[in-house]
Amino acid sequence: MVEPADLRMKRIPLNHGGGQMPALGFGTLIPDPAVTITATRDALEAGFRHFDCAERYRNEREVGTALQAGSAAGKIAREDIFVTTKLWNSNHRPERVEPAFEASLDRLQLKYLDLYLIHTPFAFQPGDNQDPRDQNGNVIYDQGVTLLDTWRAMETLVDHGKCRAIGLSDVGLNELKPLYDSARIKPAVVQVESHPYLPETELLEYCKERGIVLLAFAPLGHGMKPGLLEDPVILAIAARVGKTPAQVLLAWAIQRGTALLTTPKSAARAKENFDISALPQDALDEINRIQTRQRLNTVVKTGVPGFIPQGG
Numbered sequence: 256m257v258e259p260a261d262l263r264m265k266r267i268p269l270n271h272g273g274g275q276m277p278a279l280g281f282g283t284l285i286p287d288p289a290v291t292i293t294a295t296r297d298a299l300e301a302g303f304r305h306f307d308c309a310e311r312y313r314n315e316r317e318v319g320t321a322l323q324a325g326s327a328a329g330k331i332a333r334e335d336i337f338v339t340t341k342l343w344n345s346n347h348r349p350e351r352v353e354p355a356f357e358a359s360l361d362r363l364q365l366k367y368l369d370l371y372l373i374h375t376p377f378a379f380q381p382g383d384n385q386d387p388r389d390q391n392g393n394v395i396y397d398q399g400v401t402l403l404d405t406w407r408a409m410e411t412l413v414d415h416g417k418c419r420a421i422g423l424s425d426v427g428l429n430e431l432k433p434l435y436d437s438a439r440i441k442p443a444v445v446q447v448e449s450h451p452y453l454p455e456t457e458l459l460e461y462c463k464e465r466g467i468v469l470l471a472f473a474p475l476g477h478g479m480k481p482g483l484l485e486d487p488v489i490l491a492i493a494a495r496v497g498k499t500p501a502q503v504l505l506a507w508a509i510q511r512g513t514a515l516l517t518t519p520k521s522a523a524r525a526k527e528n529f530d531i532s533a534l535p536q537d538a539l540d541e542i543n544r545i546q547t548r549q550r551l552n553t554v555v556k557t558g559v560p561g562f563i564p565q566g567g
């Protein structure tokens with residue numbers, strides 16, 4: 256595939272007429288409400304046009320406020336930004352899907368969403384408690400609804416023109432394949448953890464063959480140290496090409512055909528993470544040869560979010 260000269264501007268077409276997703280995305284999993292507002296505005300100012308939200312992050316209001324103010328200040332039209340949010344586990348019952356969607360839309364102060372994702376394939380006890388637990392502290396799951404039941408309600412949102420595309424998050428091929436086969440509207444996007452220590456090659460190939468966008472979260476390994484940002488291969492390439500380790504990791508993700516979500520929290524880092532450029536093929540090959548394997552977020556195994564502080 257021929258990459259555009261400017262990775263920052265790359266847009267990936269979504270299936271089912273879902274428009275185009277900017278490959279370089281900003282994630283809003285930011286526990287502090289004030290930081291959510293400043294970081295979101297900084298990202299918009301730096302050039303990010305793709306914003307990833309979730310009802311579970313409990314900051315859609317702050318993201319909406321920042322996007323409104325930032326768009327007005329920068330004269331940025333709604334059509335020029337791409338906004339995603341996600342249905343939480345306690346809203347998987349079909350009759351809860353549209354109300355949850357409308358509540359997110361209201362908090363984000365938007366009239367439509369570009370993308371709505373089922374946050375995880377795990378259904379929790381339905382209700383307003385996002386973290387339902389029994390007396391022993393164990394999560395209460397809901398056995399009375401299947402992922403396909405929830406998907407059917409997501410399809411209805413597209414039918415009604417409320418969102419342009421729908422997809423899944425925190426799934427593996429075991430969940431994706433049967434859903435893909437049964438879906439009337441195929442998933443446009445699958446959001447999962449992915450970086451050189453967790454390349455998800457098989458999932459990426461499956462998605463590419465079907466025109467599904469793999470949207471990688473934690474492309475910097477969630478900034479953990481020691482970790483990817485200090486990997487000797489990444490450091491050597493960064494020194495060689497005159498970029499930072501973060502810029503190397505983000506370029507690799509886009510050049511291998513995924514979209515990504517990164518969460519810089521200062522203006523300087525927002526500029527840094529937006530200012531990426533294509534790596535030479537030998538650098539991509541070296542990163543592809545990294546053998547370390549590490550999953551940072553266990554949400555995919557339990558539905559319990561990994562990067563959200565306890566009690567949050």
Ligand SMILES: NC(=O)c1ccc[n+]([C@@H]2O[C@H](COP(=O)([O-])OP(=O)(O)OC[C@H]3O[C@@H](n4cnc5c(N)ncnc54)[C@H](OP(=O)(O)O)[C@@H]3O)[C@@H](O)[C@H]2O)c1
Pocket residue numbers: 281282283284285307308374424425446447471472473474475476477478479484501502516517518519520521524527528552554562
């Ligand atoms: N679907 C899911 O279950 C799920 C799960 C997790 C995340 N997500 C989404 O993915 C988004 C991104 O995930 P993530 O936060 O793990 O992304 P990330 O960009 O890999 O990691 C963010 C961390 O990296 C640090 N960082 C950012 N830019 C840096 C730079 N240039 N140099 C050095 N360190 C840097 C940040 O530090 P500072 O805080 O100091 O800036 C922060 O601690 C989330 O916001 C959310 O939207 C989805």
